[in-house]
Amino acid sequence: MTAVLVIEDDDRIRLALQLALEEEGYAADGAATAEEGLRRQRESPADYVLVDLMLPGMNGFDCIRQLRRDDDVPVVVISARDDTHDIVAALEAGADDYVVKPVAIKELSARLRALRRRARTVAGPAPAQFFGDLEISAEAGEVRRSGQPVPVTRTEFRLLCELAEHAGRVLSRQQLLSRVWGYETGDERLVDVHVGRLRQKIEPDPANPRHLVTLRGLGYKLQR
Amino acid sequence: MTAVLVIEDDDRIRLALQLALEEEGYAADGAATAEEGLRRQRESPADYVLVDLMLPGMNGFDCIRQLRRDDDVPVVVISARDDTHDIVAALEAGADDYVVKPVAIKELSARLRALRRRARTVAGPAPAQFFGDLEISAEAGEVRRSGQPVPVTRTEFRLLCELAEHAGRVLSRQQLLSRVWGYETGDERLVDVHVGRLRQKIEPDPANPRHLVTLRGLGYKLQR
DNA sequence: CGGTTGGATGACGGTTCGGTGACAAAAAGC
DNA sequence: GCTTTTTGTCACCGAACCGTCATCCAACCG
Numbered sequence: 001m002t003a004v005l006v007i008e009d010d011d012r013i014r015l016a017l018q019l020a021l022e023e024e025g026y027a028a029d030g031a032a033t034a035e036e037g038l039r040r041q042r043e044s045p046a047d048y049v050l051v052d053l054m055l056p057g058m059n060g061f062d063c064i065r066q067l068r069r070d071d072d073v074p075v076v077v078i079s080a081r082d083d084t085h086d087i088v089a090a091l092e093a094g095a096d097d098y099v100v101k102p103v104a105i106k107e108l109s110a111r112l113r114a115l116r117r118r119a120r121t122v123a124g125p126a127p128a129q130f131f132g133d134l135e136i137s138a139e140a141g142e143v144r145r146s147g148q149p150v151p152v153t154r155t156e157f158r159l160l161c162e163l164a165e166h167a168g169r170v171l172s173r174q175q176l177l178s179r180v181w182g183y184e185t186g187d188e189r190l191v192d193v194h195v196g197r198l199r200q201k202i203e204p205d206p207a208n209p210r211h212l213v214t215l216r217g218l219g220y221k222l223q224r
Numbered sequence: 225m226t227a228v229l230v231i232e233d234d235d236r237i238r239l240a241l242q243l244a245l246e247e248e249g250y251a252a253d254g255a256a257t258a259e260e261g262l263r264r265q266r267e268s269p270a271d272y273v274l275v276d277l278m279l280p281g282m283n284g285f286d287c288i289r290q291l292r293r294d295d296d297v298p299v300v301v302i303s304a305r306d307d308t309h310d311i312v313a314a315l316e317a318g319a320d321d322y323v324v325k326p327v328a329i330k331e332l333s334a335r336l337r338a339l340r341r342r343a344r345t346v347a348g349p350a351p352a353q354f355f356g357d358l359e360i361s362a363e364a365g366e367v368r369r370s371g372q373p374v375p376v377t378r379t380e381f382r383l384l385c386e387l388a389e390h391a392g393r394v395l396s397r398q399q400l401l402s403r404v405w406g407y408e409t410g411d412e413r414l415v416d417v418h419v420g421r422l423r424q425k426i427e428p429d430p431a432n433p434r435h436l437v438t439l440r441g442l443g444y445k446l447q448r
Numbered sequence: 449c450g451g452t453t454g455g456a457t458g459a460c461g462g463t464t465c466g467g468t469g470a471c472a473a474a475a476a477g478c
Numbered sequence: 479g480c481t482t483t484t485t486g487t488c489a490c491c492g493a494a495c496c497g498t499c500a501t502c503c504a505a506c507c508g
Contacts, residue, residue: 074342084328091334096342097321104308110315117403118298118320118342126393141394141439153495154441189455190497196456207456216454216505377484413466414486420467431467438466440494 003027004112005046007037007063008078009055013101017050017078020105026112034063038070045071048112051095053079053086061093068094074115078103129164131211131224134202136164145202155180156198159191163212163222172219195220227251228336229270231261231287232302233279237325241274241302244329250336258287262294269295272336275319277303277310285317292318292406294378298339302327318406353388355435355448358426360388369426379404380422383415387436387446396443419444 004026008014011032018028029046031037034055041049049067053060064075074097077090082100090098097111126139135144138161143150152160158180163171171179173188181190195214199206212222228250232238235256242252253270255261258279265273273291277284288299298321301314306324314322320343321335352361359368362385367374376384382404387395395403397412405414419438423430436446 084331087328087331088334091331091338094341096338104311107308107311107315110312113402113408114315114320115342117318117406118339139393141442141445155496157442187498189499192455193457193497199456214455379485411487413488416466417468417486423467440465 001025001027002048002112002116003029003044003046004048004050005037005041006030006050007032007034007055008050008052009033010052013052017103017105021109024105024109026109034058034060034066037063038066041067041073042070045073047073048115049073049075050078050108051075053077053081053090061089064090064093064095072119074112074119076108076111076115078108129167131164131167131222134211136160143202150201152198152201155194156201159194160198160202160222163220167222167224170215170218170221175219191220225249225251226272226336226340227253227270228272228274229261229265230254230274231256231258231279232274232276233257234276237276241327241329245333248329248333250333258282258284258290261287262290265291265297266294269297271297272339273297273299274302274332275299277301277305277314285313288314288317288319289406296343296382298336298343300332300335300339302332316408353391355388355391355446358435360384362388367426374425376422376425379418380425383418384422384426384446387444391446391448394439394442394445399443415444 002025004021006014006017006021006028008017008030009032014030014032018030021028029040031040034051035058037049037051040046051060051063051067055063058066060077060079064077067073067075075095077095077098078101079086079090079098080101087098096115099108099111126137128135128137128140133146135147137143141157143152143157143160159176162176162179173191176191177183177186177188195212196206199209199212203209203212211224212220214220226249228245230238230241230245230252232241232254233256238254238256242254245252253264255264258275259282261273261275264270275284275287275291279287284301284303288301291297291299299319301319301322302325303310303314303322304325311322320339323332323335351363352359357370359371361367365381367376367381367384383400386400386404397415400415401407401410401412419436420430423433423436427433427436435448436444438444
């Protein structure tokens with residue numbers, strides 16, 4: 001899901017934007033100051049950043065420059081001022097687009113989509129997580145055991161990614177059903193079956209799993 | 225020097241825009257109809273196209289779609305109407321930005337510069353990429369297999385480039401539809417068909433692809 | 449130690465997904 | 479103008495996959 005960070009000091013506007021974005025299918029997060037926004041973006045980077053120009057403390061222009069320095073995330077300015085000088089300054093600072101408040105959410109959404117078409121993803125090898133000799137790369141859609149690709153199916157892959165994302169923590173069958181399958185209710189045995197199939201593929205000795213372990217009465221977890 | 229093509233039926237506005245752009249350091253060319261603009265762009269491609277929405281004959285939306293089909297040039301709409309519906313439709317058709325007349329030349333110029341940062345065409349020369357014996361030269365618009373040129377069509381080439389640019393990463397059919405065709409919605413099977421045709425040309429054994437591989441339920445990726 | 453509960457596993461039918469050939473429309477070339 | 483190439487749609491097929499079930503096994507409980 002596409003994540004958007006909204007940096008805007010006016011709580012009402014920020015929350016309204018977040019809500020509207022979520023209705024459009026984005027995952028929206030918010031920050032009230034430039035400093036907080038930068039911290040958020042550093043810690044868990046969103047795919048797009050919306051930023052107001054008039055912020056308490058660090059102003060919007062510096063905020064944009066800072067964002068651009070750290071990261072290549074597309075930045076859209078949301079401002080009440082439609083002065084040419086501001087628009088030029090914001091774009092010059094590194095913003096990708098500039099829309100004037102009040103914003104029509106449909107327009108904003110369309111502009112974000114247009115940006116997505118242009119946004120470059122960083123080159124280089126896709127990042128992977130390691131669990132011993134097990135390698136999971138969500139971006140490459142690939143699982144490897146000691147360097148050798150392991151063919152896994154879509155559901156198995158999603159299941160594995162979900163477990164990897166919460167590495168070391170137990171996930172109940174219920175949680176897995178909900179997160180991987182989207183079932184709020186259903187037969188928990190389904191999880192067992194897929195865990196079993198996955199073990200056949202990724203565990204050296206499927207009967208004595210080393211990474212994908214069962215916690216009786218609780219669920220499953222993936223450990224290093 | 226950066227070349228801009230202005231498609232606008234009102235002579236006065238078009239000439240004024242051209243003049244202003246030239247003062248900003250661009251080489252500006254003009255066309256009074258969509259048809260003429262498309263022909264111009266095909267014959268001697270500009271780096272940016274500005275297009276009015278209300279044109280005699282072919283309308284602006286179709287003109288944008290057409291431009292997007294042929295090539296990846298950034299398109300900015302210059303329109304007198306600031307209706308959300310028009311803006312969304314234009315961006316949806318493939319435009320990169322939308323500014324409302326009368327335009328401040330400084331703003332337009334800043335928006336063009338912002339686009340240049342994102343635009344792939346100007347993003348910097350992507351020299352030939354190799355995938356085993358497969359060679360893709362985006363510059364030369366050419367594909368070679370063990371040195372021998374392979375005749376690929378325009379869509380096939382753009383599909384291949386898109387996959388090459390994200391080498392080793394999965395791209396969903398949806399992403400490919402959006403980035404190669406500019407469709408935000410459409411039949412995903414279209415991608416299958418073109419992938420199939422591409423395989424016939426670039427894979428030694430199209431039934432067992434080595435480079436252009438399918439990830440069931442996820443999409444396609446190009447690997448070395 | 450027997451009973452009970454929770455987990456593993458193999459088999460099977462229905463469904464989904466991707467590949468492909470045929471075809472019509474559209475574009476490009478002549 | 480006409481012909482050829484390219485493109486997008488459709489329908490069909492086969493393989494891969496999914497979910498259910500029944501059965502068996504291991505761990506835990508008294």
